[in-house]
Amino acid sequence: MQDVSSLVAQARDGRPRAVARLISLVEGASPQLREVMAALAPLTGGAYVVGLTGSPGVGKSTSTSALVSAYRRQGKRVGVLAVDPSSPFSGGALLGDRVRMSDHASDPGVYIRSMATRGHLGGLAWAAPQAIRVLDAAGCDVILVETVGVGQSEVEIASQADTSVVLLAPGMGDGIQAAKAGILEIGDVYVVNKADRDGADATARELNHMLGLGESRAPGAWRPPIVKTVAARGEGVDEVVQALEKHRAWMEEHGVLAERRRARASHEVEAIAVTALRERIGDLHGDRRLGALADRIVSGDLDPYRAADELVEGLTQPLAGGSAETA
Amino acid sequence: MQDVSSLVAQARDGRPRAVARLISLVEGASPQLREVMAALAPLTGGAYVVGLTGSPGVGKSTSTSALVSAYRRQGKRVGVLAVDPSSPFSGGALLGDRVRMSDHASDPGVYIRSMATRGHLGGLAWAAPQAIRVLDAAGCDVILVETVGVGQSEVEIASQADTSVVLLAPGMGDGIQAAKAGILEIGDVYVVNKADRDGADATARELNHMLGLGESRAPGAWRPPIVKTVAARGEGVDEVVQALEKHRAWMEEHGVLAERRRARASHEVEAIAVTALRERIGDLHGDRRLGALADRIVSGDLDPYRAADELVEGLTQPLAGGSAETA
Numbered sequence: 001m002q003d004v005s006s007l008v009a010q011a012r013d014g015r016p017r018a019v020a021r022l023i024s025l026v027e028g029a030s031p032q033l034r035e036v037m038a039a040l041a042p043l044t045g046g047a048y049v050v051g052l053t054g055s056p057g058v059g060k061s062t063s064t065s066a067l068v069s070a071y072r073r074q075g076k077r078v079g080v081l082a083v084d085p086s087s088p089f090s091g092g093a094l095l096g097d098r099v100r101m102s103d104h105a106s107d108p109g110v111y112i113r114s115m116a117t118r119g120h121l122g123g124l125a126w127a128a129p130q131a132i133r134v135l136d137a138a139g140c141d142v143i144l145v146e147t148v149g150v151g152q153s154e155v156e157i158a159s160q161a162d163t164s165v166v167l168l169a170p171g172m173g174d175g176i177q178a179a180k181a182g183i184l185e186i187g188d189v190y191v192v193n194k195a196d197r198d199g200a201d202a203t204a205r206e207l208n209h210m211l212g213l214g215e216s217r218a219p220g221a222w223r224p225p226i227v228k229t230v231a232a233r234g235e236g237v238d239e240v241v242q243a244l245e246k247h248r249a250w251m252e253e254h255g256v257l258a259e260r261r262r263a264r265a266s267h268e269v270e271a272i273a274v275t276a277l278r279e280r281i282g283d284l285h286g287d288r289r290l291g292a293l294a295d296r297i298v299s300g301d302l303d304p305y306r307a308a309d310e311l312v313e314g315l316t317q318p319l320a321g322g323s324a325e326t327a
Numbered sequence: 328m329q330d331v332s333s334l335v336a337q338a339r340d341g342r343p344r345a346v347a348r349l350i351s352l353v354e355g356a357s358p359q360l361r362e363v364m365a366a367l368a369p370l371t372g373g374a375y376v377v378g379l380t381g382s383p384g385v386g387k388s389t390s391t392s393a394l395v396s397a398y399r400r401q402g403k404r405v406g407v408l409a410v411d412p413s414s415p416f417s418g419g420a421l422l423g424d425r426v427r428m429s430d431h432a433s434d435p436g437v438y439i440r441s442m443a444t445r446g447h448l449g450g451l452a453w454a455a456p457q458a459i460r461v462l463d464a465a466g467c468d469v470i471l472v473e474t475v476g477v478g479q480s481e482v483e484i485a486s487q488a489d490t491s492v493v494l495l496a497p498g499m500g501d502g503i504q505a506a507k508a509g510i511l512e513i514g515d516v517y518v519v520n521k522a523d524r525d526g527a528d529a530t531a532r533e534l535n536h537m538l539g540l541g542e543s544r545a546p547g548a549w550r551p552p553i554v555k556t557v558a559a560r561g562e563g564v565d566e567v568v569q570a571l572e573k574h575r576a577w578m579e580e581h582g583v584l585a586e587r588r589r590a591r592a593s594h595e596v597e598a599i600a601v602t603a604l605r606e607r608i609g610d611l612h613g614d615r616r617l618g619a620l621a622d623r624i625v626s627g628d629l630d631p632y633r634a635a636d637e638l639v640e641g642l643t644q645p646l647a648g649g650s651a652e653t654a
Contacts, residue, residue, distance in 0.1 A: 033632070034630075034632045034633075037630040037631060037632050038630045038632070038633065040630065041624070041627050041628070041629060041630035042627045042628075043627070044627050045625065045626070045627050129631070130631075258625065261625045262618065262621040262622060262625055263621070265620070265621035265622075265624035265625050265631065265634075266617050266618070266620075266621040268624070268631045269617065269620055269621065269624065269631050269634045269635050269638055270608050270617070270638075272631055272632060272634075272635040273608055273635040273638045273639055274604070274605050274608055276635060276639070277601070277604045277605075277608075277639065278601050278604075278605075281597050281600055281601055281604075290593050290596065290597070291589065291593070293592070293593075293596055294589040294590070294592035294593040294596065295589060295592075297368070297592035297595070297596065298372065298585065298588045298589055298592050299372070300368050300369045300370070300371050300372050301368070301369075302368060303361075303364040303365045303367065303368035304364060304456070304457075304592065304595045304596050304599055305360070305361045305364050305365070305599060306361075306364075306365065307592075307596045307599075308596050308599040308600040308603060311596055311597075311600045312600055312603070312604065
C-alpha cells in the first residue's frame with residue numbers, strides 16, 4: 001500500500017494511475033479514506049465543475065466528449081466523471097455507450113472515470129463529491145460531471161456542480177420531459193443538440209418560452225443562454241464553452257460561485273454525518289448498551305424516546321472512517 | 328388541550344375517543360409526543376401483538392374481522408391496526424375495502440384504527456410501534472396488525488409482532504409469490520383461507536413442502552401450523568386462535584417472546600434515534616455552525632470528514648420531541 005502523501009503528489013503530477021487509486025480509496029470507503037480526504041483538502045478549489053444532464057438520446061456522451069476536446073484546445077486539464085445512479089458497476093472502465101470518450105483515452109491531460117452509486121450508503125450525495133475532490137486536487141481545471149441515468153438524481157448531481165448544463169434534442173418532447181423532471185429549474189446553460197435535425201428551432205423556441213426568457217429580469221440576474229450544437233461534428237461547442245465561461249464570470253462577480261460551493265460543502269458534510277451516525281447506531285445491534293435499553297423498554301421502565309436520548313448520548317466519540325471501516 | 332395523564336386514564340378505561348386522541352398525538356409527532364410515550368411506558372407489555380400479512384385477495388380483512396369476533400367471544404379487548412404503507416391517508420376512518428370491520432364498529436371492546444405511513448419520517452419502523460404502544464397501554468389484550476399493501480413492508484410489520492400470521496388462498500400462485508416476497512420466512516402460523524375453493528389442499532401441500540414441514544426439526548423447535556379457513560363463514564377461525572395461543576405459549580416457554588420484544592424495542596429506539604439525528608442535522612441548514620464549517624471546506628482549511636466530526640460533536644444535547652416539533 002502506497003502512502004497517501006506520495007499518491008497525492010503523483011496525482012498532482014497528472015499520473016492517471018495515482019488518480020485512479022485515490023478515487024478507488026475514497027469511493028470504496030477504505031481505511032485511508034479520512035487520511036486521503038485530509039490530504040486533498042488544501043489542494044481543492046481550483047477546478048470548475050460543470051454538470052451535464054439530459055434525457056437518454058440527447059447526445060450527452062458526445063457532447064461531453066466534444067467539450068473535452070474544446071477545453072483541451074485551450075490547454076486545460078479535464079476530468080470527466082460519468083455517474084450512473086442505476087448501475088452497480090464502478091471503476092475506470094468506460095460504459096458501453098460511452099465509446100466516444102475513447103477519443104481521449106490516450107490523452108494524459110484528460111482523466112475519465114465512471115462511477116456507480118447504486119447501493120452506496122448515502123448514494124450520490126456521498127460518493128460523487130469525493131471523486132470530484134480527487135479530480136480537483138489532481139489539478140483538473142475543469143471537471144465535467146455527466147449523469148448516465150435519468151430522474152431525480154440529475155437534480156442532485158446538478159447541485160454539486162458550479163454550472164449546470166441541460167441538454168435537449170429536437171423532436172423528443174424534451175421540453176415537457178424536462179419540466180416534469182424538474183430539470184428546467186436547474187439549467188444555467190441550455191444546449192439544443194442535434195440542431196441539424198428538423199424541429200431544433202421549435203425546441204429552442206419552446207424552451208425559450210418555458211424558461212420565460214422573453215420576460216424582463218431583475219438587473220444583474222442570470223439569463224440562461226440556449227446554445228444550438230451538433231456535438232458529433234463539433235459545431236457550436238466553442239459557443240457552449242463561451243457560455244460556461246460567461247456564467248462562471250457572472251457567478252464570481254455576484255458571489256454566486258462561493259455561495260454554491262458553500263451549499264455544496266454543507267450538503268456534503270451533512271451526508272457524511274448522517275451516514276456515519278446511521279452506521280454507528282446500526283453497529284450497536286447486539287451491543288450491550290442497546291440491549292440494556294431494550295430490556296428497560298420491554299419492562300415498561302423506559303419509553304423509547306428517552307431510550308433514544310440515552311443512545312445518542314453514547315454516540316459522541318469522533319466519527320470512524322468511511323462505511324467500509326465500520327461495516 | 329386535555330392533559331396527557333387524564334387522556335391516558337380515559338384510554339385505560341376503554342374510552343375510544345381518548346385512544347383515538349392518543350394515537351393522533353403519537354402519530355402526528357405532536358409536541359406532547361414525548362410526554363405521551365413516557366406516560367404509556369409503565370402500562371405496556373400486556374398485549375399480545377399478532378401481525379397479519381398476505382397478498383391482496385387472500386381475505387386479510389375478512390380474516391382479521393373473524394379473528395376479532397373469536398377473541399371477543401373470549402371476552403378479550405381487541406385492537407386492530409390496519410397499516411397501509413402506500414396511502415397518505417390516516418386516521419380513524421375505515422378504508423374502502425374494510426367494510427367487514429364495521430361489524431365491530433359499535434363494539435366498545437374493539438378499537439380499530441387505520442394508519443398510513445407513506446411520507447412518514449422513518450416510515451413503518453417509526454409510526455406503527457407507537458400506535459401499538461397506545462393500544463397496549465389502553466388495555467387491549469390482543470392487537471391485530473394488518474398490512475393493507477404488499478411487499479417488503481410486510482416483513483417490517485411482521486418484525487413488530489409477537490406472532491406473524493401469513494395468509495394465502497388457493498389458486499393464486501401464492502406459494503411462489505410468498506417465497507419471492509420473503510414472506511415464507513416470517514410466518515409463525517400459516518392460514519390457507521377460502522379453503523372451500525378448488526386447490527386449497529394443493530396450496531396447503533405446496534406450502535407444507537416449501538416450509539420443509541415434513542422434515543425433522545430440532546427438539547423444541549416451533550413447527551408452523553397450516554390452518555385452513557373460510558373466514559367469511561367463520562370456519563376454522565377458532566383453530567387459528569388455538570394456533571396463536573399455542574405459539575404464544577411456546578414462545579413464553581422458550582424465552583422467545585421476551586427476545587422478540589427486546590428486538591422490537593431495539594429496532595424502535597434505533598429508528599427514533601436515526602430520525603431525530605437526521606432531523607437535527609437537517610435543522611442546521613442555514614445554521615451558523617454548518618455555514619462556518621462549509622466556509623472552511625471551501626477554503627481548503629478543512630476536509631468534509633473532519634467537518635462532519637465537528638458537526639456531530641454539536642449534536643449531543645437531548646433529543647427534541649418528534650418530527651413536527653423540530654420541523
